[in-house]
Amino acid sequence: MSINLETLRKSPTYSVTAAVSDIVKDLRELATLDRASEAKQTEFGNLVTKCVVGAITSIVIAFILMIVVGEMGDGFQLFGNILTILLLCVGVGCTIVAIYAGIRESKYSRFNFPNHRYALTEKILEMLERDMDKEAKVSVHLVLSPANQDSKRIKTVKHPLKSGFKIDFFQDDWLKMEGQFLDKTRFVLTTSELNQTAYGWKTSRSGKSKYKTKSKAKRLDISLNLTYPQRRYGAIKVLNNEAVNAVKIPKLTNVKRMRVTDKGINLVVKMSPSMPWNQEALYQTITMMFLSVYQVLNLARMLSKAK
Amino acid sequence: MQIQLSWIDPVTSERREPLLETPVALGREFASMPQEIDGNRVARIVLASERVAEYHALIDVANGELIVVDQNSSTGTLINSVRLPSSTLIDGDRLQIGPYEIQLNPSSSQTTSSSEIGASGECDRMVGFLFKRRCGRTTNIGCPYCSYPDNNPYYYDYSYYSGYGNYNRGYWGSNYYDNRDRYYYDPETGNVDFTEADNMSLEGEMDADFEMDMGAS
Ligand SMILES: [Zn+2]
Numbered sequence: 125m126s127i128n129l130e131t132l133r134k135s136p137t138y139s140v141t142a143a144v145s146d147i148v149k150d151l152r153e154l155a156t157l158d159r160a161s162e163a164k165q166t167e168f169g170n171l172v173t174k175c176v177v178g179a180i181t182s183i184v185i186a187f188i189l190m191i192v193v194g195e196m197g198d199g200f201q202l203f204g205n206i207l208t209i210l211l212l213c214v215g216v217g218c219t220i221v222a223i224y225a226g227i228r229e230s231k232y233s234r235f236n237f238p239n240h241r242y243a244l245t246e247k248i249l250e251m252l253e254r255d256m257d258k259e260a261k262v263s264v265h266l267v268l269s270p271a272n273q274d275s276k277r278i279k280t281v282k283h284p285l286k287s288g289f290k291i292d293f294f295q296d297d298w299l300k301m302e303g304q305f306l307d308k309t310r311f312v313l314t315t316s317e318l319n320q321t322a323y324g325w326k327t328s329r330s331g332k333s334k335y336k337t338k339s340k341a342k343r344l345d346i347s348l349n350l351t352y353p354q355r356r357y358g359a360i361k362v363l364n365n366e367a368v369n370a371v372k373i374p375k376l377t378n379v380k381r382m383r384v385t386d387k388g389i390n391l392v393v394k395m396s397p398s399m400p401w402n403q404e405a406l407y408q409t410i411t412m413m414f415l416s417v418y419q420v421l422n423l424a425r426m427l428s429k430a431k
Numbered sequence: 432m433q434i435q436l437s438w439i440d441p442v443t444s445e446r447r448e449p450l451l452e453t454p455v456a457l458g459r460e461f462a463s464m465p466q467e468i469d470g471n472r473v474a475r476i477v478l479a480s481e482r483v484a485e486y487h488a489l490i491d492v493a494n495g496e497l498i499v500v501d502q503n504s505s506t507g508t509l510i511n512s513v514r515l516p517s518s519t520l521i522d523g524d525r526l527q528i529g530p531y532e533i534q535l536n537p538s539s540s541q542t543t544s545s546s547e548i549g550a551s552g553e554c555d556r557m558v559g560f561l562f563k564r565r566c567g568r569t570t571n572i573g574c575p576y577c578s579y580p581d582n583n584p585y586y587y588d589y590s591y592y593s594g595y596g597n598y599n600r601g602y603w604g605s606n607y608y609d610n611r612d613r614y615y616y617d618p619e620t621g622n623v624d625f626t627e628a629d630n631m632s633l634e635g636e637m638d639a640d641f642e643m644d645m646g647a648s
Contacts, residue, residue: 251588254560254575307562359616359623363607370603372592386621408591415592418561422596423604425562427614431624 136268168229175222186211237268240403262303271296289324309352318342341397351388360424371416435536460485482529523597
């Protein structure tokens with residue numbers, strides 16, 4: 125078991141080299157943890173809302189009472205004052221609970237990982253396992269922190285159109301998976317997500333300044349690298365120029381690079397932001413990349429027999 | 432000969448992948464198709480559509496090859512989109528009969544058998560997702576194909592890449608596939624040799640190929 129709460133709290137990254145079945149177990153545990161923290165987050169979030177409403181209501185009523193009590197007769201004043209103090213106490217109590225709940229909420233929010241990342245990893249592993257030795261070890265490096273986290277900023281530029289605005293670019297290489305198939309082919313699968321955030325002070329017509337920030341997705345690159353035994357697939361060189369025509373990938377994705385040699389293939393596919401980067405789209409694209417590459421390799425195998 | 436046909440029922444959208452022993456008759460009316468041909472029991476497949484003749488086509492073996500013969504149907508039988516009265520069939524070929532698009536499954540006809548455990552006591556099925564290999568299990572337990580004898584366990588993933596593993600006419604790589612027996616690879620030198628067809632080989636040896644052949648032998 126590699127899921128360690130403390131480590132994940134410090135840096136939300138899951139990194140392991142193990143058999144697929146063990147990794148899948150871990151990822152399921154991570155999913156359970158994530159679901160539980162999502163529930164807790166909602167629970168504390170609701171508590172914050174309730175307490176803030178309670179605090180404001182009791183303090184407002186206390187103030188009204190203070191004013192009203194001043195104009196009342198002596199007999200009512202004592203009772204009125206006690207009631208005011210009680211209400212103020214309730215208000216302070218609610219505020220304290222709200223702060224506590226807020227802290228708990230933000231603590232749980234750290235465990236709220238993007239669900240599609242670990243769910244996708246599990247699905248891909250189960251797909252690749254079909255052609256792997258049961259005992260074979262796979263390396264997985266899965267980053268679960270937000271894509272626009274400060275540490276992922278790669279550069280900042282001036283906004284080309286809006287003066288006073290800047291754009292931050294973020295690169296999130298959130299998945300790297302490495303392993304070996306039964307045909308002794310080694311695979312390395314990586315994803316790299318590019319996002320940008322534009323921000324700056326905007327002056328409205330009335331002369332008021334307002335801070336504006338806008339994030340958007342740029343592109344998602346998926347790279348598949350295969351290194352295979354020459355003896356088995358070496359004749360692939362005759363297919364070099366035509367290999368790219370065997371590639372089938374979903375609409376709204378493009379082949380960014382394809383390099384074929386008698387030792388390996390590198391296929392890089394670019395997903396445009398007009399495509400949802402969800403689990404289904406990613407799984408489909410990655411599966412099609414593996415099938416495309418093996419459509420070439422399986423033919424190369426037929427041409428690679430010795431005399 | 433055992434074959435596996437695969438199609439999606441146009442009405443129910445269900446995938447059918449029966450393993451069949453030739454001869455195989457295809458038609459709309461069960462009773463209109465022959466029960467026996469040359470003493471062999473006929474597997475009769477009913478395709479429910481007005482555009483399919485009562486007895487539409489027959490798949491059988493002639494001279495060791497698989498053939499399909501149209502039974503003078505009015506809508507015809509299309510083999511890989513070409514209407515032909517009869518044609519030989521190879522792995523991956525597509526038959527169009529009325530609204531039915533039927534594929535001759537690649538791994539099944541020669542390499543897979545329905546009796547999973549062969550004479551050697553090991554499973555003879557070809558298994559694997561990206562590349563095929565002999566199962567070799569001594570029991571059916573854990574074999575994805577044995578658990579789904581009539582179905583492809585990876586059907587949904589394969590549906591992303593239509594024609595996966597098919598290099599026939601009209602598919603990517605068909606010109607290499609057709610000549611696959613003429614290619615040789617020398618892992619020592621990294622050279623790929625291509626042997627011309629027999630009637631060409633004499634001429635070939637006269638010129639540039641001469642040296643290459645010497646080097647490889
Ligand atoms: Zn088996």
